[in-house]
Amino acid sequence: MEALAASVGQGHSQAPAWVRERRDQAAKQFAQTGFPNTRLEEWRFTNVSPIADTKFQLAAGTFSNAAPLIAGVSLPGALQLAIVNGQFAADLSDLRVLPKGVRIVGLRDGARDGADGLEPHLAKTFSIDTHPFAALNTAHLDDGIAVFIASGAMVETPIHIVTVTGGDAAGAAPLASHPRVLIVAGANSHVRIAHTFVGTPGDVYLTNAVVEVVVGDGANVEYYLDQRESEGAYHIANIQAHVAAKGVFASHAFSIGARIQRHDIGVALKGEGADCTMNGVYLADGERLMDTHTALDHAMPHCTSHELYKGILAGKARAVFNGRIVVRLDAQKTDAKQTNRALLLSDDATINSNPQLEIFADDVKCTHGAAVGQLDEEAMFYLQARGLTRIEARDLLLHAFAGEVLDGVKIPELRDQLETAFFRALARDVQLTS
C-alpha cells in the first residue's frame, strides 16, 4: 500500500493543468479510500490484500522481453499499437500507414501539445469515487493511447492494442503499471479494437488498466478484451463505455491468465435506440480468482442489451460474476437479457454468481438466468463410446461451451489465436490435475 501510494500523483511534470488536476483529485480520492476490502459489497468475494500487501514499484521504461511478447500475440493485418509499462511505445507500434479516419495519439505528448478530444473525454466516463482501482490508475495519469475514429469512417483494419508489464532486473520488487486507453468513435463510424494483455510467464506484477470508450451517435464499436497475463500476475481492468443514440457497443472478454483478475465493465446507454452486447468467457484453473463485474445503465428508452458470460472452473479456482442492470425511470421499452453459465470441473472450484436488476421503468423486458453445472456425463459417454478419450471428449464439450462466445469474435485472426490459447490452457489444467 505504501509503495503504491508513494507513486501516486507522480506523473510527467510537463502535463497541462487539467491533467494534473484530474490526477491530483484521483490521488486524493485514493488516499482517502485506499484499496477496497471484502466488507464492501462490490468486493465481498474478492480479497485484494495480496495486491495491497505487495510492495510494488512503479514500472517505467521498456524491457528486453517486451518486443518478443508483443510479437507473440500480434495479429496479421491489424494495426498494432503497444503500451509498455503504461507508456505508449511508438517504436513497437505500426504507425506507418494509418487507415483512413483513424487518429492515434500518445496521451503524454497529446496532452502536452493540446491534441483535440483528450480534455473533454479523458477520465470522464466513470466516477473515481466508486472505482478505487480506476482512481489509482487516474492518480498515475501520464501516458497511454487515444484512438479517434472520424465521423462516418468505416475502419476495415482491426486495431490491436497490446499492453505489457515487466522489467529486466531479476529479483527486483514486483512492478505495477497503470495502462490507459481512450477510444472515441465519431458519429456513424465503425471500428473493431482488440486489446491483449500479456507479461513474461511466471512474473509477478500488477496491471491496473482503465479503458474509456465513447461511442458517438449511430457509431459501432467492437471491443475485444483478451487477458493472457502471466499466471503470477494481478490484473485489474476497468472498461467504461458511453453509448449515444443508436450507437452500438460490444465487448467480448476472454480470460485465461493472471493469479487474480478483476474486470469492471460498465456501459451506459445514454441515447435512445442504443445497443450493447457484453459477452465473455473465462477459464479459471489452479488457484486463480477471476472476478467479473458488469454494470449496464439503461438510461434512455428503446435500448437493447444482451449479456452472455460463460465460465469454466477447475482445480481450486474461484470465480465471481456480478451482473448489474439498472433500468431508469425514463428508460421505457428497454429490452435487456443477461445469461451467466458456469461449468465446475472439480469439487473444489467455486463460483459466486449474482444477477442484480434494478428496474424503475414499468414497460420493459428484462430477463436473467444463471446456471452452474457439471459436464454432461451422458454426452461424455456418448463421445467416449465413439472412441474419443475422456480428455478429448471433455475438450470437445468445453470447446462447444465456449464456442458460443468465441463465435462472436469477428476478427478471424484473433479468433484463431484465442481458440489455440484456449486449448493450450485446457491442457494446462490436465497437467495440474493428473
Place this chain on the structure above:
Amino acid sequence: MLEVTNLKVRVEDREILKGINLTVKKGEVHAIMGPNGSGKSTFARALSGHPGYEVTEGQVLYNGQDLLDMDPDERAREGVFMAFQYPVEIPGVNNAYFLKAALNAKRKQQGLDELDAMDFMKVVKEKLKVLHIDDSMLQRSVNEGFSGGEKKRNEIFHMAVLEPALALLDETDSGLDIDALRVVSEGVNAMRGPERSFIVVTHYQRLLNYIVPDYVHVLSDGRIVRSGGRELALELEEKGYAGQVAAGARR
C-alpha cells in the same frame, strides 16, 4: 469374437442381469429379444462400458481380450460400436467434426494415417447416399434438433463410417416409421459380412423382417431363457412373451 460368461450387472442397487452366457462368432447376427425390463438394453450398455452399469460377476472376452477391463473409448477404438437407443444431443459440437475425430482416433489405434478433411468427406459421401441422409446433417450439431428418425439414421451413419467389428444396436427400431425402418435396415444389411458381427436388441420382431438374424435369444428377468433360430422370433410374434417366460421358468 465375443464370449460372454455368467455376466451379472447391477444398476444402482438392482441386479438386472443375473448371469448371461452368449457366444457370438465372426459374421453372425444375434437378436436379443424380451419384454420391457428384461435387461436387453442393460446387456448392450454394459458391453459398451457405460459407467452406470456395474459388472459384479462374469467375464466378457472380445477377440480373446478382457473387454470389461477396457474404458469405453478403448472398446470403441478396438471395434465395438453401440447405436444408442437415445442418441445424446450435443449442442455446439459439429456432427462431421466429431465423426472425423472418432474415425481418426480409431485409425490412430490401427496404426493408420489420420484422414484430412478432404479424404474424410470422400469416405462420408458414399455412406450418406446409402442411408439417404442429407449433407446438411453433417454440418448440424450432433443430434441437436434431430427428429427421432434422423437420430437413429445418424447412429447407423456413424456406424457405417466407423466400420466396427462388433455392432450393438440398442432398440434401433424404436420410434421409427416403416420407411425409416427400411432405410436403417438397408444400412445395416449393407454392412453385413464375414468379418462383422451384430447384436440386435429389440422388443419387436418387426425389425427382424428386415435384419434377418442367425440366432434369436429371449431374455427374461436378466437371463436368456430360450435360444433358437429365426423362427423363434416368428413364434414370439404369434404367442407373445408371456408364454416364453413361463417356458423358461419351467426349464
